Amino acid sequence: MSNSRVSYDEALAAYRPLAERPLQEQHDDVDALLRAYHPDYRADTMTTLKVGPNSGEPCHRQLAEVLQADARIDDADLAGGAIVETDVLVIGGGGAGCAAALVAAVAGAKVILATKLRLGDSNTVMAEGGIQASIDKSDTPQMHYDDTLRAGHHLGEKRLVSQMVMDGPDVIRWLIQQGMQFDMDEFGDLLTRRAGGTSANRVCFYRDYTGLEMMRVLREAVQNSDAEVWEYSPVVELMINEAGHCAGAVISNLKDCRYVQIIAKSVIIATGGIGRMHLNGFPTSNHFGATGDGLVLAYRLGAKLRDLDSFQYHPTGLAHPHHLAGTLITEGVRSAGTWLLNGKGERFVDELKPRDVVAAAILKECAEGRGVQTSDGGQGVWLDTPGLELRNPGILKQRFPKLLHLGKKAGIDPHISPLLIYPTLHYQNGGVAISEHGETTVPGLYCVGEASGGIHGRNRIMGNALLEIISFGRRAGAHAAERRHGKGHKRTSIDHLSRLRRELTISDMPMEQKSPMLFPSCAKFDTDVDYEGLRRNRRK
Amino acid sequence: MNNESQQVVNAVIDGKAIQAPPSLSVIQALWHAGYPRVKGVGCLEGVCGSCRVLVRRKDESAVNIELGCQTLVEEGMQVMFLVFPNPTHHHYRLSHIQNSWDLHAQFHRIFPEAANCRHCGGCTRGCPKGIDVEKGVELASAGRFKEAGELFVECIMCNICMTGCAEEIAPNHVGLFARRVTAYFHSRPSNLIHRLEQIRKGELRIEEDKDE
Ligand SMILES: Cc1cc2nc3c(=O)[nH]c(=O)nc-3n(C[C@H](O)[C@H](O)[C@H](O)COP(=O)(O)OP(=O)(O)OC[C@H]3O[C@@H](n4cnc5c(N)ncnc54)[C@H](O)[C@@H]3O)c2cc1C
Numbered sequence: 102m103s104n105s106r107v108s109y110d111e112a113l114a115a116y117r118p119l120a121e122r123p124l125q126e127q128h129d130d131v132d133a134l135l136r137a138y139h140p141d142y143r144a145d146t147m148t149t150l151k152v153g154p155n156s157g158e159p160c161h162r163q164l165a166e167v168l169q170a171d172a173r174i175d176d177a178d179l180a181g182g183a184i185v186e187t188d189v190l191v192i193g194g195g196g197a198g199c200a201a202a203l204v205a206a207v208a209g210a211k212v213i214l215a216t217k218l219r220l221g222d223s224n225t226v227m228a229e230g231g232i233q234a235s236i237d238k239s240d241t242p243q244m245h246y247d248d249t250l251r252a253g254h255h256l257g258e259k260r261l262v263s264q265m266v267m268d269g270p271d272v273i274r275w276l277i278q279q280g281m282q283f284d285m286d287e288f289g290d291l292l293t294r295r296a297g298g299t300s301a302n303r304v305c306f307y308r309d310y311t312g313l314e315m316m317r318v319l320r321e322a323v324q325n326s327d328a329e330v331w332e333y334s335p336v337v338e339l340m341i342n343e344a345g346h347c348a349g350a351v352i353s354n355l356k357d358c359r360y361v362q363i364i365a366k367s368v369i370i371a372t373g374g375i376g377r378m379h380l381n382g383f384p385t386s387n388h389f390g391a392t393g394d395g396l397v398l399a400y401r402l403g404a405k406l407r408d409l410d411s412f413q414y415h416p417t418g419l420a421h422p423h424h425l426a427g428t429l430i431t432e433g434v435r436s437a438g439t440w441l442l443n444g445k446g447e448r449f450v451d452e453l454k455p456r457d458v459v460a461a462a463i464l465k466e467c468a469e470g471r472g473v474q475t476s477d478g479g480q481g482v483w484l485d486t487p488g489l490e491l492r493n494p495g496i497l498k499q500r501f502p503k504l505l506h507l508g509k510k511a512g513i514d515p516h517i518s519p520l521l522i523y524p525t526l527h528y529q530n531g532g533v534a535i536s537e538h539g540e541t542t543v544p545g546l547y548c549v550g551e552a553s554g555g556i557h558g559r560n561r562i563m564g565n566a567l568l569e570i571i572s573f574g575r576r577a578g579a580h581a582a583e584r585r586h587g588k589g590h591k592r593t594s595i596d597h598l599s600r601l602r603r604e605l606t607i608s609d610m611p612m613e614q615k616s617p618m619l620f621p622s623c624a625k626f627d628t629d630v631d632y633e634g635l636r637r638n639r640r641k
Numbered sequence: 642m643n644n645e646s647q648q649v650v651n652a653v654i655d656g657k658a659i660q661a662p663p664s665l666s667v668i669q670a671l672w673h674a675g676y677p678r679v680k681g682v683g684c685l686e687g688v689c690g691s692c693r694v695l696v697r698r699k700d701e702s703a704v705n706i707e708l709g710c711q712t713l714v715e716e717g718m719q720v721m722f723l724v725f726p727n728p729t730h731h732h733y734r735l736s737h738i739q740n741s742w743d744l745h746a747q748f749h750r751i752f753p754e755a756a757n758c759r760h761c762g763g764c765t766r767g768c769p770k771g772i773d774v775e776k777g778v779e780l781a782s783a784g785r786f787k788e789a790g791e792l793f794v795e796c797i798m799c800n801i802c803m804t805g806c807a808e809e810i811a812p813n814h815v816g817l818f819a820r821r822v823t824a825y826f827h828s829r830p831s832n833l834i835h836r837l838e839q840i841r842k843g844e845l846r847i848e849e850d851k852d853e
């Protein structure tokens with residue numbers, strides 16, 4: 102294997118847009134390709150959990166590190182601090198959290214929504230493609246159900262999937278009632294388009310801005326509801342009652358650097374994904390706060406997790422320039438017929454293969470020295486947008502305005518120059534195991550959205566994530582609101598941490614690492630003098 | 642690592658003198674120079690509207706508000722983060738607006754300041770998305786909500802226009818109101834309604850084991 106990687110400038114100088122580039126016949130066995138190059142299949146990235154409800158099960162090494170780490174707080178941090186009570190506490194201000202908070206508040210519960218930074222800083226706001234719902238006359242919920250299970254390699258939870266797809270049309274109606282717009286035809290019917298790996302036109306969308314439209318509408322709806330919004334209030338730990346049920350959470354207030362206990366009759370985790378954990382060193386398409394906190398919080402309380410070794414790497418993340426690395430280029434660009442080229446200008450994979458296969462093929466090219474090297478140590482392959490334009494004049498401007506916008510930010514004109522791309526960590530397939538109401542295995546604790554698991558099996562089709570967050574967000578919000586009629590807690594504490602610390606010590610786990618992460622390491626939260634007040638017990 | 646990354650520029654970010662390669666955004670530049678930064682960071686892709694910064698460029702007296710994740714660091718640049726944007730004082734619920742004939746009147750009750758727009762253009766000049774914000778306020782005030790809302794398609798609710806408006810009009814919330822009422826009162830997709838009816842009548846069911 103020669104390591105004759107060409108530099109970005111060399112490769113760009115040698116590049117010419119061509120109308121034809123035949124694909125060499127592929128002899129690769131897909132399974133072998135995945136096993137050799139897809140990060141999920143690499144044995145060296147996996148470990149077995151030793152502590153907690155999933156002990157003995159496989160888990161990504163980096164995720165295991167935070168699941169089996171010490172907590173950020175102990176009793177001394179809470180002494181004398183403020184205590185607030187509510188019926189429902191929602192953790193996380195993305196689409197799932199906002200849907201849960203809105204429904205619970207309308208049902209009459211007192212709701213607090215605590216979120217890490219600003220309401221709406223989320224993966225939801227970044228979604229472009231759209232949301233699945235079986236509406237088209239050529240489609241049925243059964244087809245949606247079959248497509249979802251098949252794509253997930255039949256590992257999804259059937260009950261959850263069938264409930265979600267039946268919710269689809271009503272989810273769209275509910276979103277319209279919150280004031281969300283969708284693209285329609287001249288008669289006012291919803292337009293739908295097809296996602297890869299599905300059997301009907303089923304994706305409802307608003308231009309390339311589905312997530313932005315959804316998030317700004319839900320944010321405005323929540324801010325105009327009876328739910329109280331606590332921004333800049335990341336949750337650092339959950340609390341338990343005398344029976345070991347979930348009883349609330351501890352937030353760290355980033356404005357005045359104090360811990361506050363929120364006692365709640367039910368708690369809904371809606372903290373989203375893990376992209377900013379940069380698993381295996383990959384760049385990510387995710388927002389700044391996607392650090393897997395919900396998994397850690399739930400696990401410590403004894404909630405069962407699932408599919409902790411399955412993640413989606415989207416093939417086309419931007420690899421150059423450096424300040425935009427990881428930014429998603431929508432799947433639509435490949436679907437339109439854009440080729441992928443290695444450093445020698447050759448195609449190397451059928452670009453329309455599923456996401457995991459294309460990502461693995463790109464990683465193989467780079468590993469075998471046929472990638473293109475950037476000046477800051479990154480690498481990638483070309484997304485041949487000038488070739489697409491040559492074959493279909495005008496297509497970029499017409500169909501991919503957001504791509505051109507990205508090009509502008511990158512200082513690259515995709516009409517003239519190809520874009521360097523590399524797989525980007527995109528989605529957490531698994532998560533906290535839940536029931537049809539979003540209940541976890543711990544009474545009083547719910548989990549919805551990307552943080553939960555069970556719907557997508559080991560692979561998600563485009564558009565099902567946005568459906569899931571609203572479908573389960575609404576259900577959990579309604580169910581959790583009902584619990585307000587139940588008895589209050591006799592005693593609330595963070596006593597589960599003593600058990601955690603004992604188990605960690607017995608299993609010889611390093612106690613230096615603290616979790617949840619809260620912020621990506623690049624932000625240096627743990628050494629920021631602004632937050633000194635949140636580190637009392639650490640200095641002791 | 643190599644020649645290119647050795648090129649650096651000098652800037653002052655949040656009162657700290659830093660050196661960083663010009664390919665970095667001002668947020669990344671601050672991190673690159675070893676300083677922490679958590680507040681005001683969001684999606685890092687210019688869509689969440691969180692990382693609003695005050696920017697003054699070398700040899701310029703004007704101070705602009707821009708998005709920190711989208712602004713590349715330049716020689717001699719001064720940058721201050723703006724955090725904790727204030728929520729607007731306007732409150733409304735769509736479900737409380739019973740009748741769409743009443744919409745125009747309700748708008749002026751909810752956004753009484755909109756009629757006072759002095760057409761200073763401050764909102765439009767500041768918008769990082771190039772939205773004709775002033776025009777949007779004018780259209781909404783005239784009851785032309787659909788047209789007004791169309792102008793705000795790309796609005797990321799960064800509140801920059803709101804911060805700059807001396808009349809406290811909250812132009813972005815005006816725009817979002819215009820968009821929301823358009824969907825709330827006028828989106829009635831017949832294909833969706835038909836499907837909801839089929840489901841309500843039990844005509845569409847799922848056989849969970851059919852696919853085996
Ligand atoms: C670039 C991109 C494009 C996408 N495109 C599509 C698409 O076209 N269709 C589709 O269906 N899906 C798409 N997805 C996936 C989908 O957007 C997400 O899976 C979904 O929006 C997740 O919603 P959520 O509410 O669960 O989490 P998020 O929207 O990520 O919200 C989680 C919230 O929890 C907060 N939080 C995290 N930790 C804490 C803590 N400790 N305390 C308090 N708050 C916390 C976060 O700050 C955030 O506000 C895309 C994802 C990305 C990144």
Ligand code: SF4
Binds near residue numbers: 772
């Ligand atoms: S209209 Fe206002 S809130 Fe919207 S993007 Fe422009 S400046 Fe930001």
Ligand code: SF4
Binds near residue numbers: 764774810812
């Ligand atoms: S800044 Fe305010 S007053 Fe000036 S044009 Fe905009 S909306 Fe009108």
